[in-house]
Amino acid sequence: MLTISRVAAYAGVTVRAIRHYHEIGLLPEPVRDRSGYRTYDAAAIVRLIRIHTLADAGVPLARVQELLDAGPDEFAAGVREIDKNLRAEIRRLRGTRQRLAGLAAGDRLALPRCVLDYLDRLRALGVDERQIEAERDGWILVAAQVPDQIDAVIAQKHEDLDNPDVVELYLLLNDALDWPPDDPRVVEIADIVERLMIRAVQSGEAGPDAITDSFATLLDAAMLESSPGAARLLAILEDRGWKGWTRIEKFPANRLDPAMTGDDA
Amino acid sequence: MLTISRVAAYAGVTVRAIRHYHEIGLLPEPVRDRSGYRTYDAAAIVRLIRIHTLADAGVPLARVQELLDAGPDEFAAGVREIDKNLRAEIRRLRGTRQRLAGLAAGDRLALPRCVLDYLDRLRALGVDERQIEAERDGWILVAAQVPDQIDAVIAQKHEDLDNPDVVELYLLLNDALDWPPDDPRVVEIADIVERLMIRAVQSGEAGPDAITDSFATLLDAAMLESSPGAARLLAILEDRGWKGWTRIEKFPANRLDPAMTGDDA
DNA sequence: TGCGGGGTTGACGCGGCGTCAAGGTCAAGC
DNA sequence: GCTTGACCTTGACGCCGCGTCAACCCCGCA
Incomplete structure (x- = not known):
């Protein structure tokens, strides 16, 4: 008597696969003997072999029946479509491999x-690793948001770094990392920042186009989270009429030229 | 406030994906506001972007955490292994495509x-399509069982077909398909078959090596199922001392040469 | 009578979410 | 104050092709 395991062996499939085909109706349930064993005939093996041949060639089980019953034309059409899907899947995997290679090449962050490179330049200037990490996270956000403008934005940042004030600011911030939040020296930092902001406003810099207001707000929030003293600094600047950090904005029209006078609030 | 959908938009993932990452512990659950909404910070977006970057490059979610925490060497090793898997998967799909092309080229059965080709030759000899289908199913079984010997076996069959007796047998069986099971002409068929069997035994043919006894039994059963008169034919032959059909065997040593005498049982 | 190697059904697991159901919440417009 | 529509919540099933238990029955042999 042909039991399921012998049928499986003849057809080159597993017992579990046969039961699965029964479950989904691809192979009819055979009659059972008195103890409930399935008893097959040779025709079942033939059908199994044909199912297996198709499945092994990538035909989804849901379409096997259809292809077994198809005439030559429908069969060819079905095969073409399945092959199209296989090709698409291979392309997808190749794309995935490309991205994986990109990761290996460095952008795992x-x-x-x-x-x-920009972060390396900061590092070379002596910027603290903690600050670089905060900076890096900011850039991760920006790069995800405007991937095709990132090069231009970074180029601008490199120019900024040619300004000694900017470098001094970074180094001051370096020290500020260990200051208590109410350290009076924060005011010095505010002075430098304000000087830079004024220059930026005067030269008409507006930051990258695609940075929306809400995204600028997000970046500001990220900056606030990154350091305990950051809130103080922003508060002082806001007192002097500056709003935002990512996107520089002077908000009341009054007190237009407090440059270089220090904190007089 | 950063809701889940805004975070999803910033990170370029779906809301459902974020919840999934929470579920599997890849992204920590953030605090909730008073109505149960998750409230995120910018750091969560950064982590999400990094998760997404890895996942998109084919890193299984189960390994993302590990790679996020890895140093350069472990990272490189991990990436190499994942790439190996990707390559293997692509190779697998290419193999599948090959088999699919094979199907399209004709062996969809x-x-x-x-x-x-052999079946076409039978068809050309005038063998009935029903008989060819039975024959075909038998060959499906054989081909699945001994795929690398099938060419040799078929070559032997082609030689057999050069014998006019064999052709006559096929054509007689053609007619026999419509005979009632107890038609006396079955004896004529038995005579021819016996003649052929004797010749086969004398020339020392033994059938393909890899055909085991149990497989021969299966093929005999398949032959029995294929036609109602087959049982009669086999019964007559067995009466004359012949066992099996696929594998020819003379079983009692007595009555060694009843050739061409007809049914004398 | 026990054992070892069959068979049976039923259920979960995998991977990475998509998608639906059945609600509660929020801001805005009437 | 009420409705509307967009967004949030949890919970659950679905996909695809089986692999892999678990718990139990059946058969032949020593």
Whole structure:
């Protein structure tokens, strides 16, 4: 008597697969003997072999029946479509491999090379690693948001770094990391920042186009989270009429030229 | 406030994906506001972007955490392994495509070309399509069982067909399909078959090596199922001392040469 | 009578979410 | 104050092709 395991062996499939085909109606349930065993005939093996041949060639089980019953034309059409899907899947995997290679090549932090170079420059200037990490996270956000403008934005940042004030600011912030939040020296930092902001406003810089208001707000929030003293600094600046950090804005029209006078609030 | 959908938009993932990452512990659950909404911070977006970058490059979610925490060497090793898997998967799919192309080229019945050619020859001899289908199913079984010997077996069958007795037998069986099971002419068929069997035994043919006894039994059963008169035919032959059909065997040593004498049982 | 190697059904697991159901919440417009 | 529509919540099933238990029955042999 042909039991399920012998049928499986003849057809080159597993017992479990046969039961699965029964479950989904691809292979009719055979009659049972008195103890409930399935008893097959040779025709079942033939059908199994044909199912297995198709399945092994990538035909989804849901379409096997249809293809077994098809005439030559429908069969060819079905095969073409399945092959199209296989090709698409292979393309997808190749794309995945490309991205994986990109990871290996350096952007495992979700950052393009130019940003990594920029961060290296900061590192070379002596900027503290903690600050670089905060900076890096900011750039991860930006790069995800405007991936095709990131090069231009970074180029601008490199220019900024040619300004000694900017470098001094970074180094001051370096020290500020260990200050208590109410350290009076924060005011010095505010002075430098304000000077830079004024220059930026005067030269008409507006930041990258695609940075929306809400995204700028997000970046500001990220900056606030990154350091305990950041809130103080922003508060002082806001007192002097500056709003935002990512996107510079002077908000009341009054007190237009307090440059270089220090904190007089 | 950063809701889940805004975070999803910033990170370029779906809301459902974020919840999934929470479920599997890849992204920590953030605090909730008073109405139960998750409230995120910018750091969560950064982590999400990094998760997404890895996942998109084919890193299984189960390994993302590990790679996020890894140093450069472990990271590189992990990436290499994942890439190996991707390559293997692509190879697998290419193999699948090959098999699919094979299907399209003709063996959609799970039969190699040489068997199809053989069946075409039978068809050309005037063998009935019903008989060819039975024959075909038998060959599907054989081809699945001994795929690398099928060419040799078929070559032997082609030689057999050069014998006019064999052709006559096929054509007689053609007619026999419509005979009632107890038609006396079955004896004529038995005579021819016996003649052929004797010749086969004398020339020392033994059938393909890899055909085991149990498989021969299966093929005999398949032959029995294929036609109602087959049982009669086998019964007559067995009466004359012949056992089996697929594998020819003379079983009692007595009555060694009843050739061409007809049914004397 | 026990054992070892069959068979049976039923259920969960995998991977990475998509998608639906059945609600509670929020901001805005009437 | 009420409705509307967009968004949030949890919970659950679905996909695809089986692999892999678990718990139990059946058969032949020593």
